[in-house]
Amino acid sequence: MADLTMDTLVSLCKRRGFIFPSSEIYGGLASAWDYGPMGVELKKRIQEFWWRGMTQLHDNIVGLDAAIMMHPRVWEASGHVENFTDPLIDCKKCKQRFRTDAVPEENLKAHKCPECGGELTDARKFNLMFTTHMGPVEDAGGLIYLRPETAQGIYVNFKNVLQTGRVKVPFGIAQVGKAFRNEITTKNYIFRTCEFEQMEMQFFVHPSEDMKWFEHWKEKRFQYYLDLGVRKAKLRFHQHGPDELAHYAKLAFDIQYEFPFGWKELEGIHNRTDYDLKRHTEFSGKDLSYLDEQSKERYIPYIIETSAGLTRTVLVVLADAYDEEEVEGEKRVVLHFHPRIAPTTVGVFPLVKKDGLAELARKLDDELCEDFRTFYDEGGAIGRRYRRQDEVGTPFCVTVDYQSKEDQTVTVRFRDSMEQVRVKMADVPATLRKAIADYRRVGE
16 A cells, blocks of 8 residues: 555546646635536536435435525524634734744744744634625625534424424434535645535434434444445544533544645534524524323424535545555556545457447447446557556456457456456446455455
8 A cells, every 4th residue: 555645646646537626727715625527527427425324224204405595693593603713813024924833842832933933912812703794785684604504404404304304303414515614724635615515413312312423423324434335443532621622512532534744634423512592592583392192292303413524535535545565567546446436437448440340349238328327438459458457446347459340249347456357247247246246455
């Protein structure tokens, strides 16, 4: 396994169409990124894998897609208007702005800029929410916020889902969507950006069962990343201490991943108690309690939250999959994506473009693309075509050659081991399905 640097990963992502700088022809926009043909497919498959695991495989979790723009009172009730702040300081000389937690302690004590040595201002609070205006006049009455998280859309729809979804506590509501935070310090590529996507599930439970369900989801969410193909040695839990806990949390754990720049948060599992539903009851005047029809007990449910970053998970999957090795004297760059989430599942190649091989390969590609994401390539030497697919993480390649015309067999090549087997053309779909179901990363 190669020692990966962020520069190497960024270069690969640009070169192979995973991620581009936003508005690049105009010089780019800091902290904003566009997902290219490979990147959008990878992101979509990770999202689908999460959605299937949360909703399709659980009969007590339903989905939601709430609006990005919400009534401003939502954010007053949630505590974001008051508490969603970073303490910032400015350098009077070089005019750079820093979060106080990013400045060395000795510089803070001396009021000395870590960049130029100039004098630092006193710390002041800065709210991280983006603001905009709704309506034709930009005044205080039209002020609204771009949501900094997706969870509040779930809480304000609690009663709607309860009345229409035929659900009973314990149950969950899952959502995937964009969120926006006016981060002052954005760094490490797509790890921390102002525009990002979250995959959140809020699970509503009886107050007496909060810890049972907290432990349940803590275990489930760790297993999710193993199922996604992430190496276990690169994952760990981090419990929030008293000084780290958010204002709404009774208990919180992060799932952390060892990025090239160190151990950082990937997902949070939080016991939010009844804070959110109580606050929205107070601010809206609407009753958000739950009535148990059997026991006739009425109560405000506790909430166990699982909050993962979709775009951050993309970075984890890319970093974890990257490898370099020497094959026949040449460097092979390969992304060991799990076949379930690889942007392309199978590459289809004719050995040469003539003698009817291209037509036969095209026919096979047309058949496979009904069930798999395929990529047809007839340009260059077959070895170079394999290497191109290795570099974008395609787990299987199928080559049509002269023998294929005689006996209707093809060569199936496996990315990780580079093993090649001969398979009847009609059996290719079944061969791929079995290989996906049985997949284990080499060396794991």
